[in-house]
Each structure stands twice: as C-alpha cells, then as structure tokens.
Amino acid sequence: MIRLFIKVSVLCLVSLQVSGKSQPNILFIAVDDLRPSIGAYGDELAVTPNIDKLVAQGTMFKQAFASVPTCGASRASLMTGIRPTAKRFLTHKSQVQLETPNATTIPKYLKEHGYHGVSLGKVFHTQTDSADHWSEAPWRPKNVNNYHDPKNVEIAKSNHSGRAYPYENYDYDELEHKDGMIATKALSELRTLSKKDQAFFLAVGFARPHLPFNAPQKYWDLYPEEKIALPSNYFRSLYAPKQAFHNSGELRSYYGVPKKGPVSDEMALNLKRGYYASVSLVDAQIGRLLNEIENLGLDENTIVILWGDHGWQLGEHKLWNKHSNFKTSTHAPLIFSVPGKQVNQQTDALTEFVDIFPTLCDLLGLPKPEQLQGESVAHLLDDPNDHKNTVAFIQWKSGTTMFTEQYAYTEWFDKDGKFLTNMLYDHKKDADENVNVAQKPEHKELVANLSKALNTKRLAIK
Secondary structure (H helix, E strand, C coil): CCCHHHHHHHHHHHHCCHHHHHEEEEEEEEECCCCCCCHHHHHCCCCCCCHHHHCCCEEEEEEEEEECCHHHHHHHHHHHHCCCCCCCCCCCCCCCHCCCCCCCCCHHHHHHHHEEEEEEEECCCCCCCCHHHCCCCCCCCCCCCCCCCCHHHHHHHHHCCCCCEEEEEEEECCHHHHHHHHHHHHHHHHHHHCCCCCCEEEEEECCCCCCCCEEEEHHHHHHHHHCCCCCCCCCCCCCCCCHHHCHHHHHCCCCCCCCCCCCCCHHHHHHHHHHHHHHHHHCCCCCCCCHHHHCCCCHHHHHHHHCCCCCCCEEEHHECCCCCCCCCHHHHCCCEECCCCCCCEEEEEEEEEEHHHHHHHHCCCCCCCCCCCCCCCHHCCCCCCCCCCCEEEEEEECCCEEEEEEEEEEEECCCCCEEEEEEEEEECCCCCCCCCCCCCHHHHHHHHHHHHHHHHHHHCCC
C-alpha cells in the first residue's frame, strides 16, 4: 500500500502541466535571521517540535547556504535564482525591481503558470519590491509595536529609531505578537484558498528571530538561565584578516548596547536566550500553519518549503548579527516536504539558495527560465546521497567565499577587482572556523587550486 501511494503521488506531480487543482499547492515559509538552531539539525538546546515535525515529513538540507548574508539581498537572489556579485545584491535594501528589473521571480513565474500567489509578512524585504508579481497586494500587519513591556514601549517612543532594548521577556498573548498576527492571517488565507479551483502559492514570512528578541515569557521559560552558555569560540578567529570582521552595527543600534567594544557577558547570554525564545515562538506559529494544512485536507497536495534567509552570529568570533563570510552567517536551514517523495531524511549535499527556484520548476514539471544560475536539487528528494553539487558560493560585498565538502575559502578584492587577502578553514579539523590557515606553507598548493576554482566561478557570474 505504501509503494502504491508513493507511485500515485509521483504521477500527480509529474502531470502538472494541466491547470487547476492537479497542480500541487505550495506553502513557502520564510524565517528572518534563522540559523540552524533547530532540534532536527542537532541543536540540543533548541525547542522546535513543529519544524522537527516538518523535517520528519520531508528532506532536511544540512548544508544549505544563503547566497549573501543580509536579508534584502538574500531574498532578491533566492526569488530570482540569480547570484549576487560585487555590484549586485549587496545590502539589506536590495530589490529585484531595481537591480534586476527584467528578471522573473518565483511568484511571477508561478502566476504565469496558473497559480494564485499570496504574500503575507516579510517575503521580499520591502512590500513594494515586485509587488505586482503576486495575485494580491502583499500584506503585512500595520502599526504593530515591537515591544510589549511598558518600560520598553516608553524607551522606544523617546528614541528616534523606535528601538529599545534588543530583547524582551514579558507576559502577553502571542497572538498580539507580529508573528502571531501573520500566522492568524495565514490561517484565514488557507481557508479561503482551499476553496478555490486554482492552486495556490502562499508565501508566509515571519519576523523573528530578527532583532529585537521579544517573545512572550513562556518561550523564555523554555530556556532556563543555567542552560545558556557563551559560544566555545567567543573570540576573534585567529589570523583572520580585518575584512572578516565588523562592529556588529545592527545590534549596536539598540538601546543599552555599547557603541563599541564587547557587550557584557550578561547581555551576551540574554541575547542568546532571547534568540532561542524567538525561534520557539516562530516554531509555534509554523505549527499552526502545518496543523491547518492537515485540518483542511491539503497535506496530500501541498509542497511545503521552509528556509531562513541567512545565518546569524550569536557571539561566535565576538560577532553579532550576520554580515560576514563566516559559515555561521551564511549557513541556514532549508527543508522540503513534497507529497510522494521520501520522508524523514537528510542530505549533506552542498546546496545554495539559488537552487530553490530551479528545484521548484522540476517538481512542477515546468521549463526553467534562462536567468537561473543555480541547479535543481530535486534529485536529492529521491536519493539524499546523490551529491552532484560539490561547492557553494557566497558573496558579501568585496568578499567571495567558496564552500567545498571540506574547506571554506574566501578572497577579498578591492574596487578594481585586485586581490587583497584571503582565509582558509579545514572543516574536518576546524568546523568552527577558529584558525585561518591560508598562509601556512603546507597549504600553498591547496590555496592556489581553491583560488583558481573560486575566481573561475566568480568571473563567470554575470
């Protein structure tokens, strides 16, 4: 019976050229600043039962990388399948409509192929970016205060930036939280969309665990103080060049955070605790969506894809936020749950976020737009050990990083493209990237080979 069900489901997916409900629905879940701090990814601290459940229903990509470690640029790259360069997709303000105005996007392409596209919360960085690519105007909750503790509310009002402390634990109803509102809106949309004769592409973008780490007290309670510790590499990576580091400026824009120098250990521990509490808050909202998919009987014909837009530094190398070429800033979760495909599996194959668009095309039986620069990983849903992609590329301003199955190699260039400096980490010996070994004589030939491969790819990207 199980084999029969799988064969029938696969046939449904293969025959997607036919319009209407024969096409699978797509629930596309974006989570801001989500690193793999998830139970299913092996994080023993994380309390994420709903994301773990999604993993059990599909395939977890353990080595997935955002193409650029900042939100606007990462999302623009992912939604177009186009790689960043030193001149494209550079900042959190990057927009498809400004930087690649002739490119199609996932929602536009699906809309052209019969889908009803809906965007809730933060999917693109700004609502105006490619807004006409959806079937309905993108929706976000309005006039929502980031803070609920009266003390923080007053601080935010008196601060021109509207920011108070970078974290908050206060006892309030999570449905009053921005992400609770987004989930509630998504439930309503699911009920409406389930009644349509048209397949839907519902993209839901959650705000946390982006700063400020404000979550109801019950989520903080999941992480007792005695379980929170500073990272083992709470120090700058040895011999890494100055280009590898930044001043954690995003964090320093919040009230009570010193403008320079290290934060106190107390604040560092609270930041980590608040981050995990925010992850659990979002996990609960994702659970609401997954439960509604089942309640509406949509689970047998709905593809669910979950991704974090990039990684996040929780004090590793004394860095906070993202904005670096270290693995911690670029490594992010990616999960596919596809009816008729294998379940409860994981793959170590190197995967890039520019691979998501072509993968969707393969799953839906659609031709791939010529602009796509990634590779489909649909084959990994059938055989997670079928590794075809052996490298992943990251661009962060003037720095290009190439991840292989063993190494992380980075080069920085000046505005004229002249080589400045580099760094190399052997993940088999130094998984946390604590000691840059690029300058060691014994690695001269290795560095030369990695440099050639990196620059061949970098210069080929248009």
